[in-house]
Structures are given as structure tokens and as C-alpha cells.
Amino acid sequence: MKEPMIFDHPLIKHKITLLRDKDTGTKEFRKLVEEISMLMAYEALRDLPTELVQVRTPICDSMQPVLSGKKAAVVPILRAGLGMTGGILSLLPGAKVGHIGLYRDETTHEPHEYLSKLPGDLDKRIVIVTDPMLATGGSAAAAIDLLKGKGCTQIKFMCIIAAPEGLERLRTAHPDIEIYVGALDECLNDDAYIVPGLGDAGDRIFGTFAQD
Numbered sequence: 001m002k003e004p005m006i007f008d009h010p011l012i013k014h015k016i017t018l019l020r021d022k023d024t025g026t027k028e029f030r031k032l033v034e035e036i037s038m039l040m041a042y043e044a045l046r047d048l049p050t051e052l053v054q055v056r057t058p059i060c061d062s063m064q065p066v067l068s069g070k071k072a073a074v075v076p077i078l079r080a081g082l083g084m085t086g087g088i089l090s091l092l093p094g095a096k097v098g099h100i101g102l103y104r105d106e107t108t109h110e111p112h113e114y115l116s117k118l119p120g121d122l123d124k125r126i127v128i129v130t131d132p133m134l135a136t137g138g139s140a141a142a143a144i145d146l147l148k149g150k151g152c153t154q155i156k157f158m159c160i161i162a163a164p165e166g167l168e169r170l171r172t173a174h175p176d177i178e179i180y181v182g183a184l185d186e187c188l189n190d191d192a193y194i195v196p197g198l199g200d201a202g203d204r205i206f207g208t209f210a211q212d
């Protein structure tokens, strides 16, 4: 079983603290999610393969590295995972994007699929699955079940905040994937929200609150 990477970087910590603040508004929240995702992706993509190509500098010809091998795809789990795609695409502008729509039943907390729109060649790509919140782990595990069913073999899962319960469930269900976690929180509450967490990530990214 691969060890998850729990980030320990002051920039990521600082930005996640701002995300947690209930007074952080939608516009800033969205920007922070994107920035954190870019910082996390920088590290998560450290093992991308490279090959040497010839380049002519103003001084001489030289062999230098460029990205090679498997191309990447980003697959956000809707809705909240969408907030993370921009940050990753700023590093990998050529990546394809697939979408998996899941919502959590309010009572059982089990995920329900309502959409799956994926690139046809996903099985040949490195797939980066995004969702800011790993709570019970049900949504992430279901999304990865679906991707494996489509033949995907190299999967990286990125979340901004995880609960220990969800991390354990995802690791047990999918011991082969790489997991990147911005912050590991204390626990889940009775409504399966992460404590201290940041509340409902989808509502905070898209500004959909009960009073609207």
C-alpha cells in the first residue's frame, strides 16, 4: 500500500487556513482552491517522465529534458472537484479533462452517480482525480472504481482536506493509487462533515447557500 503524501508546506498551510475561515467569500475561496491545487500538483507531478531532445540555444546545440511518455488527464469529481482543475491545467495546459458527477445522500452519506463524461483514451493517460474534500471516502472510492472499470491503471487522487476515516477507506479500497492530501483533519461529525474542515466545499466554491 502506497503511503499518502500529506503536505507540510507553509504556503499550503497558510492558504488552507484562509479557506477554513467562514468569512472567506466565494471569490477569494475559489482563487485559494485554485492556488492550493497548483502548488499540490507541482509536487504530485514530480515523477512525470522526461526525455532528452536537442535544442539550439543562442550559444550552442544541447540535449535537454522535455515531458514525454504518458499524457495526463484531470478528472474532477463534481461539483467541488471542478474548483481544482484550473490550478492543475495551468501547469499541464494540454491535459484532457473528464467529469464524474457524484452527490452524497444526506442521510446515508453514500455517493450517487449522475454524470460520467470521460476522454476515450483515458486508460492510456496518467489520471489526476480531484476533489477538495475526502470525508467518508465514499465519493473518491466510487470515482476510482469507475475509472478502473474504464481501464485506468495510473491514478493520482488529490484532495485539499481529508478526514482520517476517509483516507483509510480510500487506501483500503485502492491501495495502488497515489494520494495527495493538503491537510489531514481530526474526524467526521455526525453529519459526516470534516472537523474542523471548511464546511461544504461545493457551496463555498459556487456560492450556493441555503438562503439563496
Ligand code: PRP
Residues within 6 Å of the ligand: 077, 078, 079, 080, 081, 102, 103, 104, 109, 111, 131, 132, 133, 134, 135, 136, 137, 138, 139, 140, 166, 192, 200, 201, 202, 203
Ligand atoms: C462533497 C465533496 C466530495 C464529497 C466528500 O460533495 O465535494 O465529493 O462530498 O464526501 P465523502 O468523502 O463522504 O464521499 P457533495 O456530495 O456535497 O457534492 P457537491 O460537490 O456537488 O457539493
Ligand code: URA
Residues within 6 Å of the ligand: 080, 133, 135, 192, 193, 194, 195, 197, 198, 199, 200, 201, 202
Ligand atoms: N463534503 C464537504 O464539502 N465537506 C465536508 O466536510 C464533507 C463532505
